[in-house]
Amino acid sequence: MTPPGAPRRSVLDRLPLRRLRLRHRVGAAFALVSLVVTGLFATVTWNLASYYLVEQRVEGAVRQVEVNVRLVERALTARPRSDGLDDLLTGLAGTPNTTVALRHDGNWITSGRDIDVSQLPKPLLDMARSGIGARQRMLVEGMPSLVVAAPMPDEAVFVEVFPLQLLDANLRFLSSVLIIGVAVSTVLGLGLGHWAGRRALQPLTELTEAAGRVAGGDLAARLPGSSDAELAPLVATFNRTADALEQRVARDARFAADVSHELRSPLTTLVNAVAVLRRRRGELPPTAQQAVDLLDGDIQRFRRMVLDLLEISRSDTLEREPWELGDLVRGIVGVRGGTPPEIDAPEPVTVRADRRRIDQILGNLLDNAEAHGGGAVRVGVSARSGRGRIEVDDAGPGVPAAKRAEVFERFSRGARAGSRGDGAGTGLGLSLVAAHVRRHDGAVWIEDRPGGGARVVVELPGVAG
Template structure:
């Protein structure tokens, strides 16, 4: 990855709303930074040049006065003139005659003056330069005088330097504030622009979770109206199709109950008279009995899956509910219930019994029986863990086992304990209606662990 690709990768990881905010901030930073730079250069150049030109003009006027005093050969008058020309204690006036310096105003060592500037002035050319003199930013202006002398004035720029520093601080703060405002404006604009996308995401998540009644609200935005209409139309079609499929499964299952009851009763009569039948007929009756029972379980599971009645939630303690179900099932190999602390839940007890019952039946049929049921609260969820002693489920099949008629390696076989392939699908359906989730993990020490997570309730 090149150095140019790294910023793009970092930005790509940010949410779209934050990327919009960063874009706004960068635009504000570039625009205001450019404006501040231009303003600083123009202002500093104008103010400094004004100060330097003023110092040059002042030197020219003062130089005429000094030349007149030198022409009059009045030493006392010249000294008084230099004192008067200094004006303020910050300004320095220096005159070199016959190699001797005479200064007035702020005490400055002539050796601290820039030598190239003095050399240029000594050659008969006036010169000026911005330098630090005795730690003070100043403008030094020098000009030759008759007789090979030099006249030098040092004008302080302390106040101008302070003004420029203040201007730089103001411009920097302005750029920083503008960037922050751009970031805030970008965040707000991104959030407002992405509100339809957020609503779409929530509606899609509700549909994926089983709530087929989720729809997008109609808005006045002409650009979003086609998207809203298409999404709602698709959701309507999906809801109608699922409803038709559910009604079809319910109708078929319901219509099968009457002949199924007749078959069960007929097989029961044959079973009671099994000893009176020849061996071949006895085997046929046994096979028929097993298949009828499996058929009956499949019809009941289909009826349960097709039901769309609402949940009847009740408050309860999950550990007690699990222990009660295990006690009702009984059996010599009842699994151990590990519930070290109370876990309050609000569930439909009938559906929860079906979830646990189907998980235990699945463990008995395919996993060598359940060996442990763990109940605990974790990350705000009520967690049920059903461990079995079987060979485990390969990772690539852990999602498919919750699909209808998926029975793993036993699919298509008979004599598998009467499994219908609908038990885990019914588990997933009931858990999803509780706004929970179910998945498969590896059991420590070998085997399979089926985990059911339900919304927790604050105790």
């Protein structure tokens, strides 16, 4: 049963064809229409042609039998039971595959192709003996034939068996041509449908690509102009929306940059003031010492947040240069304190990238592993399908699948949201990683680490040879 409030699905929606892509459905519809039209035309052509050819053959055979019957009647009247009758029947048989049979005085006289007269249909012969001519298509000795029986005086019967091999061959050839024509027409209809569907859906494809680029951070993506009266309003509306979104994002970035710059001076004053208090911490009472520690932690966190906001708001171009990822990883890990993680870089992997942003990506990933996973235990570097790959593993609790996209959003700190202190982070580290990776046309995601924990994977395009 359909749940209350759920949209009802029509019978067409449950058909397998509805599960295909629209372009494929258009092609299938063209092919189906072509199949129906050409199949109907082929059926009508077959019926008309076969009826005409068969009727022509039957009429010709009947006229020939009428002439032959008159000749046999004359022969029977002039010279009954003479040798001339056998010669006449032999001449009437004509071709070797034709059989002429005469039943006279209770006996059969045959000429031409030898057949078993007893296999001829009894109802057909009975009709001829009763004075009514009859004909029937049947297999005689395995050969398609037309049997024509004509009445004669004194209950005599004249039978002539005409071969239909040539007619059947012509009909089979015609049917083969029609079937091949229907098949070719269906294939052409499918191809035409795919071409028409692709052309008709080209604007939708361009819209999808442009919307995907905008969603991926390319706010300069626009649709090309169109002179089509139906598409022009859609193109204009999309481009206006993209313009407004780009302007709003630019205003927000300028606002964040302005606020961050304005905060740097008082922030520097606060950092220096707290440094003075830290140096005199021993002269303060325990309550004041605790307050200084809390203030120092929050100011340091505030300072990192301001620097991250400044970095996010920057719109300068990338300075791409070839860098070996293994060397970058070793350099960043070497300047950090604590227990260094295992570096797994079996072979050099060189990419063209912005060194400053790659340093920030690696540094933020290591900071994130330290804050949420007890520190990084492995940093892997490899090349896959023409892309440089960086893997940062930790042995922490991992990240639930439902939250793996959420952690790359700004001010998302997972289970530590709302907590204070250095370990809580600013909630901007992974969002900055995602922004830098997108600017490099790369990808970043989180997956499970074999053995437990989380693995953050960064892939960057353009591996240099």
